[in-house]
Amino acid sequence: MRNPVFNLSPDSFDGLSETNSLPPRGMGKVCVYSTIPDPTCGITLGMEVPSSVESISVILATEYWGIFLLRDRKFFPAIKVISSETLMQSREDTANKVLQDTGAVLIPSFNDGHFISFAIVNFHTQVRIKPFAQQTPVLTSDTLDSIAGRKLYFKCECFQKGGAFKFRGACNAIFSLDDDQATKGVVTHSSGNHAAALSLAAKLRGIPAYIVIPKDAPKCKVANVKRYGGHVIFSEPSMQSREDTANKVLQDTGAVLIPSSNDGRIISGQGTISLEFLEQASEIDTLIVPISGGGMISGVALAAKAINPAIHILAAEPMGANDAFQSKSNGRITKLSEVNTIADGLRAFLGDLTWPIVRDLVDDVIVVDDKEIIQAMKLCYEVLKIAVEPSGAIGLAAVLSDGFLKNPVYSECNHIGIVLSGGNVDLGVLWNSFDK
Numbered sequence: 001m002r003n004p005v006f007n008l009s010p011d012s013f014d015g016l017s018e019t020n021s022l023p024p025r026g027m028g029k030v031c032v033y034s035t036i037p038d039p040t041c042g043i044t045l046g047m048e049v050p051s052s053v054e055s056i057s058v059i060l061a062t063e064y065w066g067i068f069l070l071r072d073r074k075f076f077p078a079i080k081v082i083s084s085e086t087l088m089q090s091r092e093d094t095a096n097k098v099l100q101d102t103g104a105v106l107i108p109s110f111n112d113g114h115f116i117s118f119a120i121v122n123f124h125t126q127v128r129i130k131p132f133a134q135q136t137p138v139l140t141s142d143t144l145d146s147i148a149g150r151k152l153y154f155k156c157e158c159f160q161k162g163g164a165f166k167f168r169g170a171c172n173a174i175f176s177l178d179d180d181q182a183t184k185g186v187v188t189h190s191s192g193n194h195a196a197a198l199s200l201a202a203k204l205r206g207i208p209a210y211i212v213i214p215k216d217a218p219k220c221k222v223a224n225v226k227r228y229g230g231h232v233i234f235s236e237p238s239m240q241s242r243e244d245t246a247n248k249v250l251q252d253t254g255a256v257l258i259p260s261s262n263d264g265r266i267i268s269g270q271g272t273i274s275l276e277f278l279e280q281a282s283e284i285d286t287l288i289v290p291i292s293g294g295g296m297i298s299g300v301a302l303a304a305k306a307i308n309p310a311i312h313i314l315a316a317e318p319m320g321a322n323d324a325f326q327s328k329s330n331g332r333i334t335k336l337s338e339v340n341t342i343a344d345g346l347r348a349f350l351g352d353l354t355w356p357i358v359r360d361l362v363d364d365v366i367v368v369d370d371k372e373i374i375q376a377m378k379l380c381y382e383v384l385k386i387a388v389e390p391s392g393a394i395g396l397a398a399v400l401s402d403g404f405l406k407n408p409v410y411s412e413c414n415h416i417g418i419v420l421s422g423g424n425v426d427l428g429v430l431w432n433s434f435d436k
């Protein structure tokens with residue numbers, strides 16, 4: 001039997017929450033078709049539907065993936081997920097077939113100006129990682145507010161398990177593997193925080209984690225990986241050597257590759273930061289997030305814009321690794337031939353999944369230099385009394401930078417949420433920074 005179809009043209013879709021554009025009551029059960037590459041990643045394109053709606057039948061062909069928005073958690077009826085191959089062609093073909101079979105209406109997501117009606121909020125993910133991840137505290141400081149001239153809220157992911165937000169994504173990725181996939185373990189290449197997070201999550205699941213680490217990674221990060229039981233394999237610092245070494249481990253072990261950013265499960269996990277943050281401080285009108293591979297800001301932006309479409313999402317990036325800034329300016333992914341910054345967690349580049357999200361949902365990239373990052377680390381230590389690593393302190397550096405303070409565009413950003421993304425700093429680096 002065909003599911004009832006509500007003809008949602010893109011124009012009417014934005015008005016879904018207005019009663020005159022709703023389908024009549026009693027049309028049947030809700031049925032959402034979503035072509036997503038990986039149904040286990042726990043994010044399914046969806047929309048907020050007021051409780052008066054009893055039925056809707058929609059096919060969602062997503063450029064990326066999607067979700068069922070569960071702001072009030074009660075709207076969660078039968079979702080039919082139809083998997084396709086990851087390739088866009090396969091997704092489109094699958095969507096077209098479902099369209100023909102059901103007579104449903106195709107609603108493309110993103111890039112059509114309507115993504116704000118849609119939501120990517122990781123309800124499944126939040127549930128999946130809840131038993132393991134910390135709900136990190138939000139700190140405020142009158143002193144820092146008066147320096148910034150705004151109200152600041154600090155989400156302390158430096159208190160997350162493993163010392164950085166990365167545990168959220170790693171945990172989601174590992175606990176969404178089925179038993180067969182999981183037994184052979186997981187592999188990644190990472191300069192640190194993702195590596196430690198993956199090791200810890202793997203340990204909690206009781207499976208091996210093979211971690212390829214560049215030789216020049218900070219000692220405390222290598223020590224973290226070892227502490228959590230990860231098997232460390234060193235590579236040369238270059239990305240090519242990291243990838244080659246990881247591929248060799250993959251072949252030797254049959255483990256599952258879990259990338260540090262460019263992965264739906266990771267993005268979904270990092271999105272839980274927004275879910276918590278905006279519940280802890282709902283007055284936030286702007287979020288500032290460090291950017292490297294873009295996994296964190298992608299998840300944060302997708303979830304935050306679903307909860308509050310008007311929220312500003314700003315990326316903070318070091319001058320010596322400003323590929324996101326350049327990519328946004330050029331309108332295409334731009335990689336750098338070399339990077340040079342104290343923020344060792346921010347030296348990676350955007351990927352094919354994270355770039356379109358950054359392109360479409362991140363309002364601006366604020367670039368700061370290493371001196372500003374060091375000053376922000378200092379303020380975190382002296383005022384907030386917490387140790388934050390350079391990559392983690394960059395959001396505060398951005399808010400205090402001239403580029404932000406003197407730009408009239410940001411004058412309406414008055415309640416600013418800053419993600420202090422990690423605290424894995426070699427003490428030597430922290431102390432030395434105090435002399436600079």
Ligand SMILES: Cc1ncc(COP(=O)(O)O)c(C=O)c1O
Nearest residue numbers: 193292293294295296345421422
């Ligand atoms: C502390 C810290 N902050 C921010 C980032 C950037 O995250 P993403 O690569 O998801 O953009 C990283 C990445 O390693 C990190 O370790």
